[in-house]
Amino acid sequence: MTDNLLTPYALNNTINLNNRILMAPLTRCMADDELVPTQAMAKYYARRAEAGLIISEAVIIRPDGQGYPNTPGLFSQPQIEGWKRVTSAVHSSGGKIFAQLWHTGRVAHPYFYGDDNAEVMAPSAIAVEGSVPRMRELTYKTPKAVTLDDIHLLVSDYAQAAENAIAAGFDGVEIHGANGYLIDQFLHHDSNRRTDDYGGSNENMGRFALQVVDAIIDQIGNDRTALRVSPGAYFNIAGDSRDRDVFDYLLPELEKRNLAFLHIGIFDDSMEFDYLGGRASSYVRANYNKTLVGVGSYSAETASSAIDSNKFDLIAIGRPFIANPDYVAKIRNNQPLVSYSDEMLTSLV
Ligand code: FNR
Ligand code: 8K6
Numbered sequence: 001m002t003d004n005l006l007t008p009y010a011l012n013n014t015i016n017l018n019n020r021i022l023m024a025p026l027t028r029c030m031a032d033d034e035l036v037p038t039q040a041m042a043k044y045y046a047r048r049a050e051a052g053l054i055i056s057e058a059v060i061i062r063p064d065g066q067g068y069p070n071t072p073g074l075f076s077q078p079q080i081e082g083w084k085r086v087t088s089a090v091h092s093s094g095g096k097i098f099a100q101l102w103h104t105g106r107v108a109h110p111y112f113y114g115d116d117n118a119e120v121m122a123p124s125a126i127a128v129e130g131s132v133p134r135m136r137e138l139t140y141k142t143p144k145a146v147t148l149d150d151i152h153l154l155v156s157d158y159a160q161a162a163e164n165a166i167a168a169g170f171d172g173v174e175i176h177g178a179n180g181y182l183i184d185q186f187l188h189h190d191s192n193r194r195t196d197d198y199g200g201s202n203e204n205m206g207r208f209a210l211q212v213v214d215a216i217i218d219q220i221g222n223d224r225t226a227l228r229v230s231p232g233a234y235f236n237i238a239g240d241s242r243d244r245d246v247f248d249y250l251l252p253e254l255e256k257r258n259l260a261f262l263h264i265g266i267f268d269d270s271m272e273f274d275y276l277g278g279r280a281s282s283y284v285r286a287n288y289n290k291t292l293v294g295v296g297s298y299s300a301e302t303a304s305s306a307i308d309s310n311k312f313d314l315i316a317i318g319r320p321f322i323a324n325p326d327y328v329a330k331i332r333n334n335q336p337l338v339s340y341s342d343e344m345l346t347s348l349v
Contacts, residue, residue, distance in 0.1 A: 002304040002331055009052065009314060011260045011291060014223035015171060017052035017096065017314075020307065021328055022263075024295055024318035025055040025100040025174065025228075030348050031072035035060070037082035041072075042089040044348045047325035049095025055174050055263075055316065056086075058102035058181075061161035063113040064121055065103035065182070067132065074099060074161045080168045087169030098172045098226060098260075099165040101158060101216075105182030106143040106191065107236050111135075119144045121154070123185050123192040123199065123208070128236050151198065151208065154182075159215040162225070172224030175212060178265020179228075180236025183209050187250070188233050189240040202249035210253055222258045230265035232273035232280040241275040244283075251287040261291040263316060269296030281312055300331045325349065 009017045028044075031037055045054055060066050060073045073079045083099070090097045106122035109132050122143035132138040146154070162173050177183035185191040186208040192199045198207050209227075216225050231247040233239040254262060264281050276283035281294050294303070294312035303315035319340035321327050330337055 002300040004307055005300060005304050005315065006328075006332055012223045012258070014221075015096070015260060018050075018094075019052040019328065020314045021052050021300075021331070022293060022314055022316040023048050023051040023054040023321045023327075024316035025058055025176070026318055026322060027057045027068060027071060028345070028348060029068055029070045031070045031082075033070070034076070034078055035066075035071065035073035036076075036078045037072045037086050039085060040348050042085040044325075045086050045097065046089035046093045046095070048321060048327070049090045049093035050326070050328040051095060051317075051321070052314070053171075054090060054095060054097040056097060056099045056170075058100045058176050059161070059165075060102050060104075062103070062157045064108055064110075064119065065105075066112040067104035067107040067109055067181075069112065069135070071102075074101070074164045074168065075157070080164050083165070083168035083170070087171075091169070096171045098174045098224075099161075099168070099170045100174045100176050100228070101161050101165070102176040103154065103158075103182040105185045106140065107181060108143075109138050110141065111138050121146050121150060121182065123194055126191060126193065128180070128191075145194070148196070151211075155208075155211045155215045158212045159219045162216040162219050166220050166224070172226065172260055173216065173220065174226040174228055174263060175216060176265075177209055177212075177227050178230040178263075180230070180233070183212060184230055184233075184237065184265075187229070187243070187246055188237045189242050189246075190233065190238040202246050205246040206250040206253065209250065213254070213257055213259070217257060223260055225257075226260040226263060227254065228263040228265045229284075230280065231283055232266065232271065232276055234266065234271065239273065239275065244275045247283075248287065251284065255288055255290055259290065261293050261314065262288055263293035264295055264312075266296040269294060269298065271296075285311060
């Protein structure tokens, strides 16, 4: 039985969802060379409009946030116009869509936005190991430890991107604070070795994330602002047992902000983290008392029972939504799903 997934859910007084199934943010690398969303992307999202809420693929807030080819942006007028096509296609199909705002920090590569000498921004000058996926010749660079001026500009660029998202017709934004990208790099000791106001103590480690959240709330309101976090480091970052204290501080601070929701960033929620005492979702549930979105290798059945037993309130579905544009209808009608495979990433169906 998966009926509970199909019941409406009010995020707040502004946003009501028709059901509890979110489409997870899924990078597809299909924007045009100016990082403008295409008509094919508008159709792709509109086909999935039956989701209670679509979270867009991650959208870069400025050029030096780019770490993968053809990821869309929200910093130029043509990009805003391109997203208007997407949001209006989703709205005319009865759906809702948030933009996921992204800066990859040290996972950026200047190949995408400048010459070889262009700077890579991160909390500390520590390179991530390896190279860009599927572009193995692009080895990650040692980033620049951002200055206080850089930080102020980054915060205002996040806020500007949020304003651009609303101008483009999005219903709100999800700040990408997860999966080892810029905001997450500030939240983990492996990637943040700063000794100024942005590193060291729990409060300092959390400062950049909260400043971005607050700047966006000022711009577009808390009802339209959500955040994705990865308290368990698993991608582009190594875990450190001290990270838990940072999130012990951060989660109650976030709770005070009355966000639209908080969303876990993880590929498989059965992963357990020693320093969190188990799953990332259980840890967040125990330390955060507002709307929580679970994710990570769930089926409709396992998600339904997780919601039933109050492990989280809403479920985000990723890969199965790539394989099944009509995922929600199939769940409602009890129809079999097409299995996801990585080859599906090469076309936008
Ligand atoms: C992702 N994921 C992801 N997460 C995110 O926060 N922003 C993004 O842009 C992407 N992009 C992305 C692309 C692809 C191809 C995959 C497979 C995944 C992670 C995604 O949102 C989700 O957390 C995982 O896919 C786990 O959920 P499923 O797929 O098991 O339902
Ligand atoms: C978040 C941006 C990702 C953009 C590139 C697409 C990556 C495709 C990933 C496929 C999923 C495989 C799962 C990898 C899990 C890594 C955790 C250790």
